[in-house]
Structures are given as structure tokens and as C-alpha cells.
Amino acid sequence: MASTAPFAKMNGIGNEIIVADMRGRADQVTAAAALALNADAATRFDQIMAIHDAKTPGTAYYVDILNSDGTSAQACGNGMRCVVQALAAETGQKTFTFETRAGILNAREHADGTISVDMGVPRFGWQEIPLAEEFRDTRMIELQIGPIDAPVLHSPSAVSMGNPHAIFWVDRDVWSYELERFGPLLENHPIFPERANITIAQVTSPESMIIRTWERGAGLTKACGSAACASVVAAARTRRTGRSVSLLTPGGGTLHVEWRDDDHVILTGAAEWEFSGSFDPSTGTWARDTESAA
Numbered sequence: 001m002a003s004t005a006p007f008a009k010m011n012g013i014g015n016e017i018i019v020a021d022m023r024g025r026a027d028q029v030t031a032a033a034a035l036a037l038n039a040d041a042a043t044r045f046d047q048i049m050a051i052h053d054a055k056t057p058g059t060a061y062y063v064d065i066l067n068s069d070g071t072s073a074q075a076c077g078n079g080m081r082c083v084v085q086a087l088a089a090e091t092g093q094k095t096f097t098f099e100t101r102a103g104i105l106n107a108r109e110h111a112d113g114t115i116s117v118d119m120g121v122p123r124f125g126w127q128e129i130p131l132a133e134e135f136r137d138t139r140m141i142e143l144q145i146g147p148i149d150a151p152v153l154h155s156p157s158a159v160s161m162g163n164p165h166a167i168f169w170v171d172r173d174v175w176s177y178e179l180e181r182f183g184p185l186l187e188n189h190p191i192f193p194e195r196a197n198i199t200i201a202q203v204t205s206p207e208s209m210i211i212r213t214w215e216r217g218a219g220l221t222k223a224c225g226s227a228a229c230a231s232v233v234a235a236a237r238t239r240r241t242g243r244s245v246s247l248l249t250p251g252g253g254t255l256h257v258e259w260r261d262d263d264h265v266i267l268t269g270a271a272e273w274e275f276s277g278s279f280d281p282s283t284g285t286w287a288r289d290t291e292s293a294a
């Protein structure tokens, strides 16, 4: 059995996150450990954020991201806020430079406790998202679900925030769509060779929208930060909103996204610690710290 690693169960406005401290060790959190942790109600999660020693000079840590089905993700905005809160509490530092599969990423904890993550620049090319076939204009791609002559969802915008996203624009209440039924079909649609995170978005003003996301590799979640970023970028690109938007998410929490003039997308919101423990990164066997809150 490998030695155990400390972890914190946290959430980013309801997005269930495990922050795993893998610093000073060479092993990785395995897919088997992810599946085991997710199978236990106490540690059920959407993403594991595994903090490793830095690989690249100029960065403080490398963060490896696993979905609850054991697959890897390039980006996780809500999870990054949890990582920042955990490291800020430990070190007293407020700003961090991380590396993820999607590249270098800066983040900052503000005086009010909210955290902003620079999610980098969005990509719109069909090969970059990626899509399986050429679409010159990814503001609206041909894809629909439901009856052929009366589709329930159709013509999404596609965006990469380091990870693939499709945003379906809806006029009705986002809760009136059976995302739990359509999500898996769309996530695995052949148009998305690396699968995709599927969001339905209702624009309520030039500065606000309501979103629900079916996450690739995790299913329905209470919030998805990279989907919030993708939604705002896609809405601004299609003139549905401006570039600074508040998003209401299914858990009831709000995220703020700003698509800056320098093309970077900044995600801001809260993060919350729930309890701490230690776990075996190869098997997922875990125990709660005795001094940890309930």
C-alpha cells in the first residue's frame, strides 16, 4: 500500500471537489482511487484536484484534474478556486501561478474571500475544440436532439476553455429540459471526438444568465466554472450579452465571468472547505481527520 496523502473535501459553489495534496511524491491519483472515492457518499465528488510539485519554472504547482469517472480534465474553474483557498490558508499567500494540462494559469484570493481564476483564452477553431468535422463558424453548429422537425435542443455554440464545451441557448426555464436524459447523448455524440461538457443557458439580461451543465465525465453538477466561462464567451460572441456577466448555477450560487479585452477569461466566485482527511492515492481508501469538522 502506498503512503497516504492528505485531502480536503471542498466545494466551489456546490461543484463537489476533492483537493488532494500530492506534493513531494511521484505517484498519481489513479482512476481506481477516483472511482472508489466517488462510490462513497461521504466523498462523492465531481473533480479531484491533485496538487503536485511544479514541473515548469515560474509555476508554483502542477494541478492534475480527474473527473468522477476516473478520466482526466484539462480545466476546472471551480476546483481551482478550492485549490487556491486551501493553499492560501496554508501559506498566507494570495496569488498563485499553476500549471494544468491546459497550460499556465494565474489565480488570486481577494480580501472578501472570493477567488478569481484566469482561465486563459478561449479557442473557437473546430479542430481546437475539437469537433469531428469542419465548421467554419462555431458560434452555431449543426447538432440537434429530439424530434427531427421539432428539436428540443439545437444549434449550440462550441468553445474550448482548454476543455470542450457546447452551449445550447434556451428561452424556457432551464429546469424544464431533461438534461439528465439528453446530457449523456450529447456528451458522447460523435461530433465531439473527446466528448464535451453540455450546458443549457438562458440569457436573462445583457449582464446575467442562468445555466445548467451536464459535465463530461461527471454528469449533472451544481456548478461548472469552465462552462460558465464558455457560456459567457459564446453569449458575447453571438451578441446575446456583454463581456461581464453573472451566472446563476443549479446549486443556487452565483459565478461572475469577465471576458477581458486582452482575451483572457476571468472566473470569480466562492469556495468552501467541508472536511479533511487522508487517502491512499492508488486505492481511494480514506479516513477523516479526527479534528476535522463534520
Ligand SMILES: N[C@H](CCC[C@H](N)C(=O)O)C(=O)O
Binding pocket: 015, 046, 047, 067, 072, 073, 074, 075, 076, 077, 078, 079, 163, 164, 197, 215, 216, 217, 218, 221, 223, 224, 225, 226, 227
Ligand atoms: N467542474 C469543472 C469543469 C470540469 C470539466 C470536466 N467535466 C471536463 O472537461 O471533463 C469546472 O468548474 O470548470
